[in-house]
Amino acid sequence: MKPTDITNPDYFHKVVDCQWACPAHTPVPEYIRLIAHGRYSDAYMINWKSNVFPGILGRTCDRPCEPACRRSRVEDETLVKGKKEPVAICRLKRVAADYKDDAIAEHMPKAPAKNGKRIACVGGGPASLTVARDLAVLGYEIVIYDQDPKLGGFIRTQIPHFRLPESVIDEEVGYITGIGNIEFRHQKVDSMKTLLAEGYDAVFVGCGAPRGRELDVPGRQEAAANIHIGIDWLSSVSFGHTTSVGKRVIVLGGGNTAMDCCRTARRLGGQDVKVIVRSGFEEMKASPWEKEDAMGEDIPILNFLVPKEVKHDKGKIKGMVFEKVKAEYDAKGRRNLVPTGEPDAFYECDDVLVAIGQENAFPWIEKDAGIEFDKWGLPKLDEATLQSTVKKVFFGGDAAFGPKNIIWAAAHGHDAAISIHKLLTGEKVEERPAPGVNIVSQKMGIHEWSYDNAPTIDHRFKVPHRAKQEALKDIMAEVELGFDPELAFQEAQRCLNCDVQTVFTGKLCIECDACVDICPMDCITFTENGEEKDLRTRLNAPAPNPTQDLYIGNDLKTGRVMVKDEDVCLHCGLCAERCPTGAWDMRKYYMEMTHAEHACRQQ
Amino acid sequence: MTFIAKPRLHHPSLVKNKAGFTRRDYEGAVSTLCAGCGHDSISAAIIQACYELDILPHQVAKLSGIGCSSKAPTYFVGASHGFNTVHGRMPSVMTGANLANKNLIYMGVSGDGDSASIGLGQFAHIMRRGVNMTYIVMNNGVYGLTKGQFSATADKGSISKKGVANADASIDMVSMAILMGATFVGRSFSGDKHQLVPLIKAAMAHKGAAFLDVISPCVAFNNHAGSTKSYEYVREHNEALNRLDFIEGREEITADYAPGTATTVRQHDGSILRLRKLGEEYDPSDKIAAMKRVQEGLASGEVVTGLLYVDPSPVDLHANLNTVDAPLNTLQTGDLCPGPQALERINASLR
Known part of the structure; x- marks a missing residue:
């Protein structure tokens, strides 16, 4: 393999999994550290520059950062009782919004x-x-x-x-x-x-x-008075035009809109509210936490049921008939929903909310x-x-x-x-600006680093919720109460500081193996170079995740290469701490997307 | 020294051995030695060896003397017994411990000062008595704790960090050990775990006096140009005679060796040492040839490494003393004091 080109900003950006996964590339670890330091306003402004709506996103974001979080790959299953969890990045963002200075507008x-x-x-x-x-x-x-x-x-x-x-x-x-x-x-x-x-x-x-996607089944037109398109209904609730719903409500669809519909229905008088989806529970588009919240409000989610007919009595809705299906996969791995042959299922209802997609x-x-x-x-x-x-x-x-x-x-x-x-300004639109990168060593003294490098073993902290009875009574009452500063600090400490990068300088290395011996994740190996596929099999610990790079350092006296598997690195800095020659250094790569303000050379 | 403890988080693929432990379970406290010290690599090799041998930590006794090397037992196999003895007196304490309880796995860790200077006499006697143990000298050629004076193993002509050449002849621990009667003698280098780990495993399984001289560069005081114990010098002059594969008796032999490329030494206890030939013809069971080859290396400036000498049928201290099968510390008063009738019988037999 060729030595890694760390002058390419993408290389270390990719190591910061959360930031790389974020469409807006928000510098996540930096704002999490600021939250840990109680510098909420600074954390807010980093978010505000990058994603514009920290308070809104801190409550509603789809959080592509969290499934990417390295923490969920490195937690010890026995310490966290089987469930490896990412840092609660999204809810920490909300903390910055909740506790920032009142005079933030001055910034x-x-x-x-x-x-x-x-x-x-x-x-x-x-x-x-x-x-x-x-x-x-x-x-x-x-x-x-x-x-x-x-x-x-x-x-x-x-x-x-x-x-x-x-x-x-x-x-x-x-x-x-x-x-x-x-x-x-x-x-x-x-x-x-x-x-x-x-x-x-x-x-x-x-x-x-x-435009909300329509339901096309017999009876839809006749019973129209009690069948509502989810997004239109939600907007009508939001503006106060709709204030009640029937006692028995069926919500069709498996996305986040369906989750919002069912939970809203529970607050407008729905007592028997259920979500019914065509697909399996696991394949639903809704975020896992939104499904959890819905089920927590006594809303069952019934799966593998395809809407067949709306039953009504002269336009007065009675219920809906569903065909039972199962998933079958063809040779190409494509899923087909095929009838199981069991009798159709019938569910009574007073209202139907259709949240089966948007166009x-x-x-x-x-x-x-x-x-x-x-x-x-x-x-x-x-x-x-x-x-x-x-x-x-x-x-x-x-x-x-x-x-x-x-x-x-x-x-x-x-x-x-x-x-x-x-x-x-007359520039070429297709020439896109490179991100801004600021690289600073975190070494403060012989054994002092400017970041908290000892990883905690705490399990993910839960955001406190309002009591269910109270929450269901008032449609305006926010369910999630947010982390308080103390919980926020503890959760922030779970962040591994992946933006503090392990930077290797081969010329300084004496190949003493100190880094190899101390690395808690066994992710450093000194070995003969080879093709990536071959190298991945020759490391001190297996490196089976090809989506994560191998960092190749050269210029070693023995002609070998240093290979580091970025996949599971804790960024604890022990390699740099135990390096006698400074061949390893921990450097913070602060990467910021360039926005319009700095994107043009001629202004 | 490092102030943060090694995180408990570990690689997701870490597996448990037959004893139910992961490799990380064989670690000790975080090292307080200088960053880059060869001793830490030797500790890591010991950890790896104990893990691979499925050793129960509480059945290990680590003994050491005084010096940087003698601090090292704190940094491996934390859940075992340890005794940090007086300077140079580790061999006699280990001999006593071994006499009292022969069932423990004994590991002596010492340095070139502790074993070749103040403890040279004790070193000689523990080898000639054949105490069943693994004796590792972490050999860096300097007194690190007192800021880098030459030790007794520093080669003649080697240059100190301050630029002064060593005028004294050096003591070669390997030659000493073979001469004094050790039945398993090897040399290795802290920077080559592929060689070191199997040597430690074989030494620990050897039922007699096993000695390993491990060159372990001192990054603070003996890793400069002119030193003969620096990482660079040892790498350049390392002459490995063989590559050892240690195979425990109960394991099936699966590795294939082309004819003429490996020598097999079957030990008395059934374990097998497979020595992959790296160049010249070398028979480690020939004691006189071994002494000759080691001396040739010294004369030509090579650092001869590998398994240098092994007696496949060692006789240890307890066999020589004809002690009972049970460890002496388990004998009860009744066993030790058989009573007046027994005394009477003995007296009668002498009349």
């Missing part, structure tokens, strides 16, 4: 003098708000259009307030509009051509995936507006620049590639803002 940037260019954002959700924030600070004049009376998009209309209080949305939307140069128009956009004719220098489309819809973009769409009805975009076939029109969030989540929307917003800024 936020202010808009400079206008630069004379105007940008329209269609839709007031997280993608548009991110574009607005990134460009307003550069002097652009932003106009955001939304059909709803307040900014926030689906964050405001579809996430129940018992998961995300409206005050948090108001606060974080306020930090963006507070920058200045951002105008909100409560107005539905009906025509792309009209919008383009208004002379905007660029248009960003962040209107989400606003994109752009009825307002005229066919001759120049924007091309693919066969799935999604705009044809450059994946990196988010530019459509009309050079000054960009898409982001769910509107770009179909339904994703808030953190993807923020990431798209940053990318689109860079594209727009480059377009309007």
Whole structure:
């Protein structure tokens, strides 16, 4: 293998699994350390720069960072009683938002003098708000259009307030509009051509995936009065138009919207609420913790049931019939749901909530507006620049590639803002800025490191919840109470500081084996070089995870190479601590995505 | 020294041996020796050997004298017996312990100062008595604790860190051990665990006086150009005579060796030593040839390593003294004081 090129910022970025997995590449370990130090405002600002909505995401993020967390690969099964768990990254983010200074707004940037260019954002959700924030600070004049009376998009209309209080949305939307140069128009956009004719220098489309998928079974039309499309129903609840639901409720669908629907129904009078999904329980799209929360509120999840018919009596709903199925896999591993042949199941109900998916819809973009769409009805975009076939029109969030989540929307917003800024300053849109990297050794003295390098063996701490009886009574009462500072500190200490990297300098190494002997994970080996496949079999401990790199260090006197399996490294720094020559050093790689503000050379 | 303890977290693939322990269970406290000290690598090799031999830690007794090397037993097999004796007197304490309870596995850990200077006399006698033990000298050629003066094993002409050449002749511990009657003698290098671990395993299983001279560079005082005990020098001059595979008697032999590439030594207890030939023809059971080869190495400046001498049928101290089968510390008053009738019988037999 070739020696590892650590000058490529991607190499060590990839070692920070959480940051690499995050669409917005938030510097997770850095803000977790700041939380441990009680520097909540600083932790908040790192998040705010990177993902724009720390308080909102700290409650609602899909957290792609957590399944990636190294902690879940290295915990000792006997110490944690069989279940290896990642650091509660998402809920620590909320801690930063909960305990930051009241005067945090003073840290936020202010808009400079206008630069004379105007940008329209269609839709007031997280993608548009991110574009607005990134460009307003550069002097652009932003106009955001939304059909709803307040900014926030689906964050405001579809996430129940018992998961995300409206005050948090108001606060974080306020930090963006507070920058200045951002105008909100409560107005539905009906025509792309009209919008383009208004002379905007660029248009960003962040209107989400606003159409809930329909249920197509006999009886659907006749019983329509008691069958509701999940996202529309949630939004109607959010605005206070819907305040009650029948006692017996069936929720169709296995995603997070279905979980929000069933829990909302429990709070609006639903006593016998059940979720019914076509697939198996394990394959459901909903996050495991959301399923747990739903089941914790006495909501059973019934699986392998395909909706067949709505039973009604002259339009008055009686219940639903389901066909029982099982999963079978063909030679290519594709899943097919085939009937088991058992008798159909019938469940009585008063209301049905349909949360079986969302679709994109752009009825307002005229066919001759120049924007091309693919066969799935999604705009044809450059994946990196988010530019459509009309050079000054960009898409982001769910509107770009179909339904994703808030953190993807923020990431798209940053990318689109860079594209727009480059377009309007005459730079090549496809030339993307490299991330900013700051590398600092953490060595403070002979045996002193500037980070807490002793890994704890604590199991993941649970976020305290409001008592169930109390929570179900009030639809506005937030269920999760958040970590208090003490729990937050303990949870923060579970972080392994993966951004503090083991950096090897072969020229200094005397091959004394001290690092090999002390490494608690046996991840360092000195051996003859070879091809990766062969090397992986010759290490002191097996390195069976090919998604994690081998760090190859050369320049050794014996001609061997140093091979370190990044997969299970605890970043405890014992290799550097026991190295007599400083061939190992622990260096913090602080990596930050470059946003529009610093993306252009000529401004 | 290192202030943080080695984390309890470990590699997910770590497996337990037949005794029910993982390799990590054979560790001791975190080392307080200088970073990069060869002694730590030897400790790691001992840990590996004990793990591979499925040893029960409480059946091990570690004894040491004074010096950097003699601190090392704290850093391996923490759940065993230990005795840090007076300087140079570890051999007599170990002889006494072995006499009292022959059922323990004895490991003596000493250094070139402890064994070749103040303890040279004791060293000679424990070897000639054939105490069943593994005696490891962590040999770095300097007195590390007193800041790097030459020890008795420093080669003549070797240059100190301050630039002074050693004028005295050196004591070769391997030659001493063979001469004094040790029945298993090897030399290795702390930087080569592939060689060292099987040697330690075979030495621990050897039922007699087993001695290992392990060159262990002192990073603080003896790892510079001109030193003959530095990592670089030993790597350049290492002349390994063989590669040992230690096979316990109860295990089936599965490894294949092309004819003429390996020598087999079957020991009295049934265990097998397979010696893979690395170059020249070398028969480690020939004592006189072994002494000759070691001396040749010394004369030519080679560091001759590997299993240098083994007597496959060792006779240990207890056999020589014809002691009873039971360990002496388990004998009760009744066994030791058979009473007036027995005395009468003995007296009668002498009349």
